[in-house]
Amino acid sequence: MARASAAALKREAAQFVHYEKDRARKIATITFDRPGKANTTTIGMRLLFGEIVHKANIDDDVKVLVIRGAGQDLGSGGDINEHGDMYLHPGAEDDFLPDLEIDDPDVRYPPPGSYRFLHGLTDHYAKGYAGNRPLQEFKKISIVEAKGYCYGWHFYQCADADLIVSSDDALFGHPSFRYAGWGPRMWQWLEMVGIRRFSEMLFTGRPFTAAEMMDCNFVNAVVPRDALEAETDKYADACARTRPLDVVVAQKTFIEAYKQYRGEYMGSLLTGWLEGMLPLMKSDRPTDIDLGAGGFDQGIAHTVKNNDLNYPPEWRLSRAGRAQR
Numbered sequence: 001m002a003r004a005s006a007a008a009l010k011r012e013a014a015q016f017v018h019y020e021k022d023r024a025r026k027i028a029t030i031t032f033d034r035p036g037k038a039n040t041t042t043i044g045m046r047l048l049f050g051e052i053v054h055k056a057n058i059d060d061d062v063k064v065l066v067i068r069g070a071g072q073d074l075g076s077g078g079d080i081n082e083h084g085d086m087y088l089h090p091g092a093e094d095d096f097l098p099d100l101e102i103d104d105p106d107v108r109y110p111p112p113g114s115y116r117f118l119h120g121l122t123d124h125y126a127k128g129y130a131g132n133r134p135l136q137e138f139k140k141i142s143i144v145e146a147k148g149y150c151y152g153w154h155f156y157q158c159a160d161a162d163l164i165v166s167s168d169d170a171l172f173g174h175p176s177f178r179y180a181g182w183g184p185r186m187w188q189w190l191e192m193v194g195i196r197r198f199s200e201m202l203f204t205g206r207p208f209t210a211a212e213m214m215d216c217n218f219v220n221a222v223v224p225r226d227a228l229e230a231e232t233d234k235y236a237d238a239c240a241r242t243r244p245l246d247v248v249v250a251q252k253t254f255i256e257a258y259k260q261y262r263g264e265y266m267g268s269l270l271t272g273w274l275e276g277m278l279p280l281m282k283s284d285r286p287t288d289i290d291l292g293a294g295g296f297d298q299g300i301a302h303t304v305k306n307n308d309l310n311y312p313p314e315w316r317l318s319r320a321g322r323a324q325r
Contacts, residue, residue, distance in 0.1 A: 006101040009044030010051070017048050021056075026063035026245070027080040028056050032075050032154075039075035041153050042082055043099050053134040063238045063248060065138065066232060067157055068145035077152020080304065088131045096121045101129075119276030125184040126268035132184050133268060135160035136259070139249045141239045145232040147225060148169045151207070151317070156185040159192050162252075163239075166210040167174035172218070173207035175317055176274040179304055181281070182274055187267020191259075192218050206315035215282050241251060 007096035016039075030052055031038040041049070056062045068073050074082075097109050099121060110116035124130050128137040135142050135157060141182045144158050146166040152174050158164055174183045182190075182202075193208075193216045201208060210222045223231045243251070287308045308321045316322045 004098060005103040006044075006047060006098045007103060008050045009098055010043065011044075013042055013044030013048045016042070017045050017052070019052050020057075021061055023061045025237065026057075026061060026067065026240050028062045028064070029066045029068065031068050031070055033070035035071065037079070038073045038149055039069045039071065039154070040077060040079040041075065042079050046078070046153065047099075047101060048131075050129050050131035050134040053138055054129065054219060057138050057140060060245070061239060062140060063245050064141045064143065064236045066143045066145060066236050067135075067161065068232070069147065069154070071148075072187075073148030074144070074146050074150045074158075074170070075152075075154035076149040077154060080175075098129075100124050115276060118278060119272065121138075122184070122275035123269070123272040125275075126265065126272045132156055133160055133188075136188075136256070136264060139252045140245070141248060141252075143232060143236055143239070146172070146210070146219065147228055148319075151175055152183065155189070156183070158218075159185055159188045162255075163235055164213075165221045165223070165228065165235055166213070166219045167225040167228045168210050168222050169225055170210040170213075170222075171207040171317070172213050173201055173317065174207070175205075175304055177202055178205035178307060180275075182271060184268065184271050184275065186271050186274075188264055189265075191264070192216070192264060204311075204315060205317075206311070207317055 008103075016032065016034040018031040018033055019028065020183075030049065032041070032045070034040060034045070053065070056065050067074075069109075095109065097103070097107060110120055112124070120170065125132045133156065141163070141164065142161040143163045144161040145163050146158060147170050148167070150158055150166075150170050150172045155172055155174055158172065176183050186202075189201075193201065193213075197208075197212075197216050210219060213219045214222050221231055221235070226280065242248075245324045289303060305321075308316045308318055309324070313322055313325055316324075
């Protein structure tokens with residue numbers, strides 16, 4: 001059975017992604033609000049996010065874009081139940097077409113078992129309109145208000161934003177380091193965190209605290225949770241009051257040129273190639289948690305959660321797991 005169209009997925013996602021703008025201050029806000037799901041992003045939410053960022057990039061009423069999450073967390077990444085099932089149990093050949101925003105029934109997606117089945121998707125993730133890296137192409141000022149879980153896809157946005165204001169309880173990282181081995185924005189994470197600390201995050205899979213990310217120069221400010229919104233607004237207001245918008249766009253273009261000199265987009269392409277190799281990875285032992293090899297009979301989310309308990313408490317991804325001794 002064919003999956004819902006990209007347009008339908010974005011319409012459904014509109015209830016979880018809120019966009020507001022203060023024209024007088026030229027400050028816009030994107031809020032992820034998916035209650036009970038730690039703001040995990042669906043395919044539609046990611047595509048809608050990319051669309052909103054694109055519009056804000058052109059809108060003369062926007063100079064600063066704040067990205068935040070409702071509730072306890074910025075967000076815990078992509079909805080792995082939604083995408084994980086597509087990786088593990090490929091069915092209809094058009095499974096990934098909505099993700100690619102292709103709603104044409106005459107387009108036939110490459111079949112399961114081919115290299116292109118996965119690489120067609122992971123290479124697509126290198127494009128801004130795919131919703132993974134639109135902040136890289138945003139020529140205005142972006143600020144992430146980080147709190148609680150800042151994992152996976154939400155971690156992408158943290159690395160790509162211009163500024164991060166974080167609560168002291170925030171945790172940064174990517175769960176896929178423990179069940180796949182990589183994520184689309186690895187090059188940018190390495191650039192931002194530094195090779196020594198990023199190697200630790202990658203190989204152990206452990207999340208880093210806000211204090212650790214401050215030491216890595218990844219975040220700009222760390223404040224108590226109850227001061228987070230006011231601190232973020234202070235940064236946003238100051239940015240909105242500096243040079244004119246044309247000057248900001250020129251500044252951002254200069255920074256973007258520097259990032260491309262450092263290989264940001266090439267890094268996205270290389271990670272897309274690397275992710276496409278996932279089905280060829282061989283497990284060391286039958287008990288390995290490996291997205292490419294399956295072994296998720298209890299469901300991917302439940303399996304990942306149980307696997308988390310195999311690590312030292314302070315290295316676990318979930319708050320509940322970190323509290324267990």
